[in-house]
Amino acid sequence: MMDALGEPQSVLVLGGTSEIALATVRALPARRLRRVVLAGRPSAGLDASVAALTASGILGVVAQEFDATDTAGHGPIIDAVFDGGDVDIVILAFGLLGDQTLAEADPNLAVTVATTNYTGAVSAGLHVARRLRAQGHGVLVVLSSVAGDRARRSNFVYGSTKAGLDAFAQGLSDALHGSGARVLVVRPGFVRTRMTQGLAEAPMTVDPEDVASTIVSALRKGRGTVYAPGPLRFVMAGLKALPRPVFRKLPM
Amino acid sequence: MTTSSVNGRSPLHSDDRERLLSGWGRTSPTVARVVAVGSIDDVQALIAGAGPRGVLARGLGRSYGDAAQSGGADVLDLASMSGISLDPEGGVVTAGAGVSLDALMRVIVPAGFFVPVTPGTRMVTVGGAIAADVHGKNHHVEGTFGAHVQSLTLVDGTGERRVIGPNDGGEEFWATVGGMGLTGIITEASFDLIPITSSLISVDTDRVLHLDDLMSHMIARDDEYRYSVAWIDSAHPSGRGVLTRGDHAPADWLPPKRRASPLAYSAKALGTVPPVFPSGLVNPLTMRAFNEMWFRKAPKSRQGELQSIGAFFHPLDVAQDWNRGYGPRGFLQYQFAVPDQAAHLVAVTLERLRAIGALSPVTVLKRFGAANPAPLSFPQPGWTLAIDVPAGVDGLAGVLDGLDELVLAAGGRLYLAKDSRMSPAMMAASYPRLGEWQRVRDRMDPRGIFVSDLSRRLSL
Numbered sequence: 001m002m003d004a005l006g007e008p009q010s011v012l013v014l015g016g017t018s019e020i021a022l023a024t025v026r027a028l029p030a031r032r033l034r035r036v037v038l039a040g041r042p043s044a045g046l047d048a049s050v051a052a053l054t055a056s057g058i059l060g061v062v063a064q065e066f067d068a069t070d071t072a073g074h075g076p077i078i079d080a081v082f083d084g085g086d087v088d089i090v091i092l093a094f095g096l097l098g099d100q101t102l103a104e105a106d107p108n109l110a111v112t113v114a115t116t117n118y119t120g121a122v123s124a125g126l127h128v129a130r131r132l133r134a135q136g137h138g139v140l141v142v143l144s145s146v147a148g149d150r151a152r153r154s155n156f157v158y159g160s161t162k163a164g165l166d167a168f169a170q171g172l173s174d175a176l177h178g179s180g181a182r183v184l185v186v187r188p189g190f191v192r193t194r195m196t197q198g199l200a201e202a203p204m205t206v207d208p209e210d211v212a213s214t215i216v217s218a219l220r221k222g223r224g225t226v227y228a229p230g231p232l233r234f235v236m237a238g239l240k241a242l243p244r245p246v247f248r249k250l251p252m
Numbered sequence: 253m254t255t256s257s258v259n260g261r262s263p264l265h266s267d268d269r270e271r272l273l274s275g276w277g278r279t280s281p282t283v284a285r286v287v288a289v290g291s292i293d294d295v296q297a298l299i300a301g302a303g304p305r306g307v308l309a310r311g312l313g314r315s316y317g318d319a320a321q322s323g324g325a326d327v328l329d330l331a332s333m334s335g336i337s338l339d340p341e342g343g344v345v346t347a348g349a350g351v352s353l354d355a356l357m358r359v360i361v362p363a364g365f366f367v368p369v370t371p372g373t374r375m376v377t378v379g380g381a382i383a384a385d386v387h388g389k390n391h392h393v394e395g396t397f398g399a400h401v402q403s404l405t406l407v408d409g410t411g412e413r414r415v416i417g418p419n420d421g422g423e424e425f426w427a428t429v430g431g432m433g434l435t436g437i438i439t440e441a442s443f444d445l446i447p448i449t450s451s452l453i454s455v456d457t458d459r460v461l462h463l464d465d466l467m468s469h470m471i472a473r474d475d476e477y478r479y480s481v482a483w484i485d486s487a488h489p490s491g492r493g494v495l496t497r498g499d500h501a502p503a504d505w506l507p508p509k510r511r512a513s514p515l516a517y518s519a520k521a522l523g524t525v526p527p528v529f530p531s532g533l534v535n536p537l538t539m540r541a542f543n544e545m546w547f548r549k550a551p552k553s554r555q556g557e558l559q560s561i562g563a564f565f566h567p568l569d570v571a572q573d574w575n576r577g578y579g580p581r582g583f584l585q586y587q588f589a590v591p592d593q594a595a596h597l598v599a600v601t602l603e604r605l606r607a608i609g610a611l612s613p614v615t616v617l618k619r620f621g622a623a624n625p626a627p628l629s630f631p632q633p634g635w636t637l638a639i640d641v642p643a644g645v646d647g648l649a650g651v652l653d654g655l656d657e658l659v660l661a662a663g664g665r666l667y668l669a670k671d672s673r674m675s676p677a678m679m680a681a682s683y684p685r686l687g688e689w690q691r692v693r694d695r696m697d698p699r700g701i702f703v704s705d706l707s708r709r710l711s712l
Contacts, residue, residue: 001709004279004317004584004672005649009709031649032675086323086708130263134305136283136323137705175264180272180283180323 001086002137006220007032008088012081014066014124015094016040017049019193020143023212024091026056028219034059037081039066040094068094068120069112074127082131089219090128091141092121096158097195103157110157117161122168129172132181140176141184141215142169146227149187149236152252173224186215187236188228202252204229273321276314276575278582279643279672282323282705286310290332295407295437298326299701306703309437311377312352315384316585317672318705319432325703330379333439338363344402346442349379354519354569357561361517365445366500366561368400372616373568374519379438384669385430385629387636389479389565392621396631397443398429399624404441409697413439418625427692430629432668434707435696448500450514453479453564455498457554459547463491463599466617467635470495471592474619479564484602486615486639487536487543491602493617494550501558519562519569534578534642539611546613568614581644586652587667589620591634594662598637601655605639608647612640627685627692630667638670649673668706679710686712 002008007029013021016038025036036058040046046063053061066077081087098113125140132138147155148162166185173183188211190202211228218226227233239247267285274281284305289295298307305324313320321327330350336359337346343365347356353367354374360366369381369388376386385398394400403417406428414436416425428435456477460466466482474480477497484493503514510516551557562569575583586605590597598617605612616638620631641648656678659665665682666674680686690712706712 001318001323001705002280003709004277004582004643005652006280007649007673029649031653034676126264133264134324136305136325137280178266178270178272178283179264180281 002088003032005029009033010035010037010085010087010089012037012039012087012090012128014039014090014092014128015068016063016066017043017045018091018093018095018143019208020188020191020211021091021093022049022053023208024141024215025053025058027209027212027216028089030058035085036061037064038062039064039077039081041065041067068116068124071120071123074123078124078127078131082135086135087131087138089139089141090132091143092125092128093143094120095143095161097155098158100155100157113157114161117158118164118168121165125168125172129176129181133176133179136180138181139184139219140172140181141186141219142166144169144185144187146187146189146232146236150240150247153248154252170225182222182224184215184218184223185225186211186218186228187225187232189232191228204232204235271327273310273313273327274582275317275320275672277316277584277643277672278575278578278580279584280318280705282318282321284308284322284325284327286327286329288329288332292405292407292413292439295328295439296411296413298328299407299409299411299437302326302699302701306701307437308702308704309349309379309383309433311350311380312375314373314376314380315669317670318709319384319669320380320704322704328437330377330437330439335440338365340364343445343447344442345445346440347378348440349377349438351378352376353378353381357517357519360445361448361451361561362515364448364515366448368394368444368446369397370565372566374566375569378441379433382429382438382441383431383433385624385626385631386669387620387631389481389618391631392474392480392619393478395621395624396429396629398626398629400444401425401429402442402444404428405439406436407439408436409699409701423692424696426624426626427628427689427696429624429626430668431626431689431693432628432706432712433704434702434712435693436702446500448515449503450501450506450510451517451561452501452506452510452514452558453498453561454501454505455496455557455559455564457551457557458495459492459550459552460495461490461492463493463602466491466493466495467595467598470617470619473497480619482617483546484615484617485543485547486602486606486612487540488547489603489606491599492547494547496564498559498564505556506558517561519560519566534583534613536609536611539613542613543611578642579644581642583640583642584672585614585638585640585670586655587636587638587670588655588659588664589630589632589634589636589667590659590662590664591632594658594664595635597655597658597662597664598635600658601637601639604651604655605641608645608651610641610645610648610651614638614640627689628668628683630665630669632665634664636667638667671706671710674710676709676711679712
């Protein structure tokens with residue numbers, strides 16, 4: 001249960017190696033944390049995430065086998081986590097960036113990105129929402145992206161999956177209105193992570209820790225949508241208003 | 253649980269009985285289905301059909317934290333279990349669990365009786381008063397509410413209707429007193445009343461300029477009074493305060509014009525705090541001003557002033573919904589009980605909260621008398637301090653955790669009816685009889701049906 005001072009006792013991360021999600025767990029008030037489930041494909045990386053959070057003094061960090069693309073497995077896994085006790089915060093953090101050029105050449109690669117980022121998230125999101133509604137409280141944090149605000153020539157496969165995810169999360173938020181559970185949609189810009197390694201940094205680039213502190217602050221304020229960094233909200237509003245022929249020619 | 257739309261209904265559907273419930277502090281709300289019950293049959297049917305999120309009774313929602321809410325559960329509203337049957341010969345009343353002390357007093361005061369114990373608000377139910385084992389200004393001589401209960405009727409977790417009392421049923425009765433509603437649904441109780449000949453209280457008031465003097469005054473002379481409590485100026489470094497002590501005035505102390513109807517009683521709230529309240533209203537500046545005003549308004553020393561029941565016992569009922577004054581982040585009340593040897597924790601607590609700007613309009617100090625046999629009953633001999641704090645104050649969580657450690661080390665504990673943030677470890681360590689209580693509770697509720705957000709948060 002979240003206490004009166006907004007300190008959670010339990011967190012579930014779907015996509016347990018996500019640097020943004022892990023930074024968010026570290027940025028949460030940790031006094032009352034007693035269960036952190038990192039769900040992801042079994043890997044050395046997942047084990048390392050468990051070890052790193054544990055080493056930072058967080059109690060009850062465990063790994064849970066979970067595959068975003070195995071949607072049939074989502075229900076039983078998410079049920080098992082919630083059957084083990086109420087979950088105060090769920091971070092839906094799995095996702096692939098993919099390579100736009102390769103995906104254009106091999107649509108199967110695009111399908112993998114779409115299946116993970118959109119189909120997998122729809123499935124996991126609905127299962128989580130069902131359990132949050134049943135417990136009458138809790139927050140689902142959905143890691144969307146500014147890339148979903150407007151599709152760009154250079155990464156529209158990824159962008160379109162985030163656009164779909166973002167629309168799904170907004171609708172889910174409305175569906176959960178009045179249920180005690182809520183959704184926080186997070187739209188980061190360019191974040192320095194493994195996912196973006198080797199790519200040229202965009203203006204307003206931030207670190208996972210910056211996104212994490214934006215998320216924690218939004219959780220405290222009960223916000224529904226948040227950009228990271230915050231001023232990106234205005235940049236994106238401007239970009240969305242540009243006429244297509246102009247937008248197409250922008251160097252990005 | 254994965255089966256969903258078997259009956260064509262989405263698992264994300266809403267139910268028109270769903271309500272967002274929180275405690276008086278308006279922090280950490282959750283949604284539950286609120287179900288009105290009017291009979292023991294209704295209660296038994298709900299227990300038989302209890303879902304995985306369980307069942308919990310809720311009275312008037314005056315516990316500050318999450319004791320009377322349970323996310324996803326069926327929350328029972330017993331307001332219509334409102335029977336009151338007074339036995340004037342025996343000085344005993346039998347009342348439905350949903351009866352408020354307010355409603356009860358309107359019946360018993362004109363008949364020459366007073367409730368055995370009243371907290372600072374009369375807007376609590378009989379069921380809630382037993383579940384929280386509430387205390388009042390007479391604790392140092394007369395103990396808690398539960399100590400005056402002769403018997404109660406409860407539906408346990410197996411659906412069985414039980415009548416239990418302090419002697420027959422002993423263990424289960426005392427697990428229910430202070431058991432925060434987790435041993436069953438209390439439907440009715442019979443308890444002793446205090447005979448009175450007037451509805452007025454004879455009150456002695458003293459302003460005291462230093463906390464140390466205030467406390468020695470209370471140690472020396474509390475025994476002379478049935479009722480005693482001190483209000484402290486939380487904004488002032490001296491810990492100055494106002495001591496009010498008194499007893500029911502005999503009818504022949506009343507002025508001639510009141511003697512014709514010495515038991516006349518009316519009680520109404522004077523105003524309502526508007527629902528849209530500027531959230532900055534409770535801030536260090538207004539709190540300093542309020543505390544100063546409250547201190548000044550008390551007489552330096554006055555003996556034998558006749559006050560109404562409402563004015564003396566229920567200052568919190570002067571304005572309805574005053575809890576909204578803290579704004580959307582809400583507030584909490586930190587209340588501990590510590591033995592006499594740890595009296596210094598009163599000053600330490602006031603200092604540490606003042607240091608982070610957590611000033612309170614309501615700061616109450618009282619001496620507790622003997623504890624009762626209930627394993628989770630809060631009062632124990634020594635001091636209790638209750639202080640309201642806005643939940644949004646920076647650094648509050650750390651300061652309160654630090655105070656918890658001191659309270660625990662001193663052999664003290666926090667009041668479950670007020671708590672909204674202690675750790676499960678603090679709970680287990682400060683209530684050493686928790687295990688004993690859990691064994692009795694498990695017997696009374698073998699399927700674990702009675703669950704609250706408090707019981708989840710503290711692993712009760």
